[in-house]
Amino acid sequence: MRSIEEDRMELELKGKRALVTGSSSGIGAAIARLLSAEGAKVIIHGRDAAKTRAVAQKLIDAGAEAGFVTGELSREEDCAEVAKRAVEFFGGVDILVNNAGGMAAANRPDTTAESFNRPWLQTPWDDWRWTYEQNVGSSVRLIQALAPAMIERGWGRIINISSASATQTEADLADYQPAKAAITNMTTGLAKSLAGTGVTVNTVTPGTIATEGVRNGFVEWARQLGWETQDWSEIERRFTSEVIPQPTKHFGRPEDIARMVAFIASPQASYMTGSNYRVDGGQCRSIN
Known part of the structure; x- marks a missing residue:
């Protein structure tokens, strides 16, 4: 594993406080690691307490300031508790990275390889509801909980993680693709709503990340x-x-997404808001 010093990009993030949802592994963990390498105080979030604590401890062992919170973000009460505890760790949240997501099929204990990608007409509404709550609902609730304090301080960054499938759809994935499209769409409206507050809102859209x-x-x-x-x-x-x-x-690699997120989260990206930044190796065939 590379050291924190090797990953540093000098993005003026020292002392900024960040909450990265879904950061106990994968893309989220890479984002958290790079933000901490830039000097941010990072709160790790996950559903598995042991895994989430372990990621935070690695950052602490490397000399960073980090904490962790757990919660199922598809539930309203868990979202409220995660936001509350995140603020308590370092006295506030300056950077919110809504990375947690997923699709209902991946969370069903009875899912098999054959049933994972159900045909559109056979995807039950309960799957749609869970996937929207996990992707859109969690993001909306955390934004509404944490953005007011950012506005009051006159500075903040909200970064929503979408998916290439939001704009380049494939057959089926009925619940997941529309949920990610909603993430991309709501970002632009929120950016306009927060005009002049010092809080920017952007989407990062990964392609296939290994x-x-x-x-x-x-x-x-x-x-x-x-x-x-x-x-x-x-x-x-x-x-x-x-x-x-x-x-x-x-x-792509998780670090590819982390670099884009870290830059958008930084003071150097003050003229970037309401946009969708693709990091997909050219996978999407559309212009944006």
Whole structure:
């Protein structure tokens, strides 16, 4: 693992207080790590207390100031408690990164590889409701809880993590794609609503990011396709050339998203608001 000093970008974030939701692993953990490398005080959030505490402890061991909170953000009462405890850690939140998300199928204990991506017409409304609560509801509630204090201080950053599937849809994923589209859309309206307050609001849209879970999924997909190789570099090359074509010919890494988030979160990005910043290796075929 690279050291904090090696990751530093000098973005004037020293002393800023950040809450990164869904940061006990994957993209969220990478965002939290880079913000802490830039000198921010970071609050890790997750649903699994042991995993969430472990990520925070790694940051503390590296010399950063960090804390952790747990909660199921699809529930209103948990959102309120997460916001309250986040403020208590360092006396406020200057940077809110709404990274927590996901889709209902991934959270059902009975989900199998075959039932994960249900056909659109067979996706029950309960799945839509859960996915909207997890992605849109959690973001809205945390914004409403934390933005007023940012406005009062005259400075703040709200960064919502969307998905390439918000603007480039595929068959099915019925509940997930519209939820991510709502994230991208609500960002622009909120940015206009907060005009002149010193609080900026932006979306970061990842393409396919090779987290540990995603890599495992692609290895299994390759097996189902009958590919004999189990070598990740070969699997990645074939998928980005043959199945999910993109100019970079490789998937993104969590650090790619973290760098964009850290810059938008910084004082250097004061002229950037209401925008959607794609970090997708050219995967999306649209202009924006």
